[in-house]
Amino acid sequence: MIDRQGESSMRIVVALDGSGDFNSVQAAIDALPFEADAPREIYIRNGFYSGRVVVNKPKLRLVGQSRDGVTIDHAAYARQTNPNGAERGTFLSFTLLTAAPDITVENLSISNSAGDGRLVGQAVAVYAAGDRGVWRNCRLSACQDTLFCGPLMQKVVADVAPHACDAECVPFVGDCPLTHSRQYFENCVIQGDVDFIFGPYRCWFEGCTLHMNARGGWYTAANTPQDQPYGMVFNRCHLTGECPPGMGYLGRPWREFARTVFLSCEMDECVSPMGFIDWDETRVVTERLGEWNTTGARAGQFTRHPRQRRLTDGEARAITIEAALAGWRPEAAREEYTEVSTLEGVNAYIAQYLKDYKPYKTYWNYEDGCVLKGCADLYRATGSAACRDFALAYLARYVQPDGGIPNFPLDKYNIDSINCGKVLFFALDETGDARYRAAADFHVKRLETHPRCACGNFWHKEIYPEQIWLDGLYMAQPLRVEYDMRFGGKQQAADVAKQFRNVREYLYVPEKGLYVHACDMAKQQPWADPQTGKSPNFWLRSMGWYLMALADCLELMDEQLYEHWRALRDLFVEAVEGIFRWRDPETGLYYQVIDRADVEGNYIETSGSAIVLYAILKGVRLGILDGETYLDGALAAFENLTAQKLKQDADGSWHLNDICWVAGLGPGEKRDGSVAYYLSEPRVADDSKGVGPWLMALAEYRRAER
Numbered sequence: 001m002i003d004r005q006g007e008s009s010m011r012i013v014v015a016l017d018g019s020g021d022f023n024s025v026q027a028a029i030d031a032l033p034f035e036a037d038a039p040r041e042i043y044i045r046n047g048f049y050s051g052r053v054v055v056n057k058p059k060l061r062l063v064g065q066s067r068d069g070v071t072i073d074h075a076a077y078a079r080q081t082n083p084n085g086a087e088r089g090t091f092l093s094f095t096l097l098t099a100a101p102d103i104t105v106e107n108l109s110i111s112n113s114a115g116d117g118r119l120v121g122q123a124v125a126v127y128a129a130g131d132r133g134v135w136r137n138c139r140l141s142a143c144q145d146t147l148f149c150g151p152l153m154q155k156v157v158a159d160v161a162p163h164a165c166d167a168e169c170v171p172f173v174g175d176c177p178l179t180h181s182r183q184y185f186e187n188c189v190i191q192g193d194v195d196f197i198f199g200p201y202r203c204w205f206e207g208c209t210l211h212m213n214a215r216g217g218w219y220t221a222a223n224t225p226q227d228q229p230y231g232m233v234f235n236r237c238h239l240t241g242e243c244p245p246g247m248g249y250l251g252r253p254w255r256e257f258a259r260t261v262f263l264s265c266e267m268d269e270c271v272s273p274m275g276f277i278d279w280d281e282t283r284v285v286t287e288r289l290g291e292w293n294t295t296g297a298r299a300g301q302f303t304r305h306p307r308q309r310r311l312t313d314g315e316a317r318a319i320t321i322e323a324a325l326a327g328w329r330p331e332a333a334r335e336e337y338t339e340v341s342t343l344e345g346v347n348a349y350i351a352q353y354l355k356d357y358k359p360y361k362t363y364w365n366y367e368d369g370c371v372l373k374g375c376a377d378l379y380r381a382t383g384s385a386a387c388r389d390f391a392l393a394y395l396a397r398y399v400q401p402d403g404g405i406p407n408f409p410l411d412k413y414n415i416d417s418i419n420c421g422k423v424l425f426f427a428l429d430e431t432g433d434a435r436y437r438a439a440a441d442f443h444v445k446r447l448e449t450h451p452r453c454a455c456g457n458f459w460h461k462e463i464y465p466e467q468i469w470l471d472g473l474y475m476a477q478p479l480r481v482e483y484d485m486r487f488g489g490k491q492q493a494a495d496v497a498k499q500f501r502n503v504r505e506y507l508y509v510p511e512k513g514l515y516v517h518a519c520d521m522a523k524q525q526p527w528a529d530p531q532t533g534k535s536p537n538f539w540l541r542s543m544g545w546y547l548m549a550l551a552d553c554l555e556l557m558d559e560q561l562y563e564h565w566r567a568l569r570d571l572f573v574e575a576v577e578g579i580f581r582w583r584d585p586e587t588g589l590y591y592q593v594i595d596r597a598d599v600e601g602n603y604i605e606t607s608g609s610a611i612v613l614y615a616i617l618k619g620v621r622l623g624i625l626d627g628e629t630y631l632d633g634a635l636a637a638f639e640n641l642t643a644q645k646l647k648q649d650a651d652g653s654w655h656l657n658d659i660c661w662v663a664g665l666g667p668g669e670k671r672d673g674s675v676a677y678y679l680s681e682p683r684v685a686d687d688s689k690g691v692g693p694w695l696m697a698l699a700e701y702r703r704a705e706r
Contacts, residue, residue: 010040016047025053025062025072032057034164044070044108046628052076054163058100058130064108065631067137068623072096077114078121087121090145091153091173094127099152099165101131107621109139116215117144117194124148125192127156128201129167133183134330136703137621139191143213146192149183149232150199150223151176174255176200178225184321184330193243195221197232198254204321204330205234212241212248212270220251221279222258224288230324231259231288236429238296240560241270248272251289252279259288261309263316264429266486267298275304292316293432295486317432329383345646346698349654350378353691354390360688364398364408366475369420370692376426377699387695388430395427395436403438413450413462415472418443422479425486437487444483447476453521455502456495463667466522468503470515474545478552485556493557497564500550500571507534512595513578517542517673518665527665527673535665535673538594541689542663544611547575548693551615555622569624576616576625587644588637592660593675601679606645606658607690610697613638617700631704638701641694658683659690 012028013020022028028042034057041061046069053072064070074095080088095112114123122145129152140147151168168181186206190197193213198221210219224231241248248270251260278284290309291301301310322329360367372394375387399405409417421443428436451459453466458476460469477496484492506519517535520528527535550572557565582594590612591597592605616634619625645657661682665673
């Protein structure tokens with residue numbers, strides 16, 4: 001991997017099979033010096049690691065090979081007796097303790113398997129005590145008291161000796177003073193039942209899933225000090241559960257001044273219509289417990305506890321990460337930390353490209369959508385303000401206050417026109433502006449009348465009747481899934497899955513493990529096989545669109561829609577395995593005509609290679625693909641792609657080269673789908689269809705960087 005500029009890199013590998021530097025996570029931590037001038041990293045290969053872990057070294061990253069493949073588990077519990085006969089209590093029951101500042105934990109699972117709290121009492125999975133803790137793509141699971149974010153009890157310090165701790169320490173949790181100790185959780189799954197996210201610290205939860213066990217209980221129990229303005233903030237999270245409807249409460253105040261808010265969260269039926277409830281006669285719900293812009297089954301906030309705060313739009317938008325975390329911006333810190341400075345020109349190129357960008361067409365178009373999606377992804381991965389501002393400024397120009405899009409082409413049906421709409425959800429989340437919801441509504445309504453083939457799939461365009469192109473799946477299906485999960489009641493998953501299965505039936509070539517570019521269901525086009533309707537060859541970017549469509553839909557679709565989610569997962573794994581065998585052995589990249597590296601003039605094409613790498617890296621991040629098989633190769637391939645295709649001219653400007661300008665089929669006798677045709681299309685630099693996917697792949701690269 002790439003060393004980070006200005007850092008003295010230190011990386012340790014932990015593996016149960018002996019292939020790493022250590023076979024114990026704790027042993028790896030203990031081997032590190034206490035002080036460090038730069039972040040250190042412990043990379044943990046897949047395996048089930050038993051035993052308690054104390055992370056007491058600052059500036060340390062724990063990175064798992066995959067979230068579902070790496071589990072750290074312990075089974076201590078509150079009612080368990082110590083050798084002296086006393087019960088352990090809540091705060092000595094943890095599986096993993098972070099007891100130093102600037103610790104990042106990514107891509108792994110931490111569990112406490114002690115069991116039902118009615119039998120064992122509290123059993124903590126994670127005790128987050130150090131300041132500026134970052135948790136990304138983790139799964140934290142237990143029953144009662146899964147996650148505690150608060151200071152070290154003095155008895156904990158004594159219990160974990162000789163591990164020296166560098167975190168706020170108090171005799172009892174009720175003595176916790178006003179604190180700036182902060183924790184940030186992103187894309188995590190946190191599972192439990194009774195008060196399973198609790199404590200006094202300032203915490204921000206971004207895009208997390210909070211899952212209530214079958215017992216039911218309280219998602220939160222804040223213990224915020226009286227004059228501390230923020231406690232727990234849940235932004236764009238999803239509250240799910242196995243308990244009966246209404247048996248999961250948003251929380252109860254562990255301390256009189258508990259401060260917890262839910263912003264733009266989706267809440268399933270398991271959430272109680274009451275929302276927050278009183279703990280007892282003295283610890284009651286106040287206006288410091290609030291909610292705004294809830295979606296899902298519990299979108300109506302009118303049945304909530306009478307003292308629960310219904311935040312105004314202005315109040316909600318004032319609650320920013322920077323404000324809630326007392327000036328700390330973990331997303332900005334991530335951008336600085338993951339600087340890929342030795343990939344020469346990356347940051348200079350992005351700044352230059354966005355500064356000089358001009359819309360690809362005069363009307364709403366998929367090419368601009370690719371760049372906007374790349375910017376949104378890179379912002380979420382790194383906190384890049386430039387990427388965020390670029391995307392939001394573009395949309396603000398073209399989406400009217402009522403949600404109308406004047407330059408949307410209404411005179412004909414074109415599935416490509418839907419792609420730009422995907423970024424409307426990003427704008428809605430970032431700004432709260434209702435125009436973006438209205439614009440998303442328009443896109444979905446437009447699809448309701450889009451012509452379909454007899455099998456149920458959308459026509460690619462009105463000028464391409466009865467034709468299914470791989471490109472079209474990417475243009476429309478992820479938008480449909482995201483809208484359906486947020487606003488549509490999860491009614492479209494069956495149709496989405498069916499359209500992908502139809503493509504598998506009509507466009508897949510098993511002996512190659514690849515998909516052709518398109519199929520004419522009417523079997524009338526000159527390029528179509530008269531028996532099957534298939535086009536004759538395997539164009540890289542079209543295959544990439546298909547992989548990316550699957551990867552994005554899998555990330556967006558609720559896994560509880562298991563039949564449909566599993567169908568997409570199986571198709572994705574099969575397709576990745578199919579194209580993976582055709583990668584160039586030296587670079588890990590892919591040819592313009594995928595299976596014809598032997599043909600003179602065939603070349604490593606930038607846009608399609610970037611798309612495939614994006615899909616693979618995302619598949620690993622989601623735990624769908626095996627990291628051991630794919631991760632290192634995909635990271636190295638992205639570095640090769642950037643090193644080979646991003647070049648600086650004599651005038652100092654940077655350009656991303658070898659992007660296929662355009663390729664299609666027909667209409668009529670035009671563009672016959674032959675190998676010669678695909679190789680005849682111009683190779684250009686800096687085209688949106690290449691830069692957008694490259695930005696997306698860069699975002700996944702930075703998420704996975706280790």
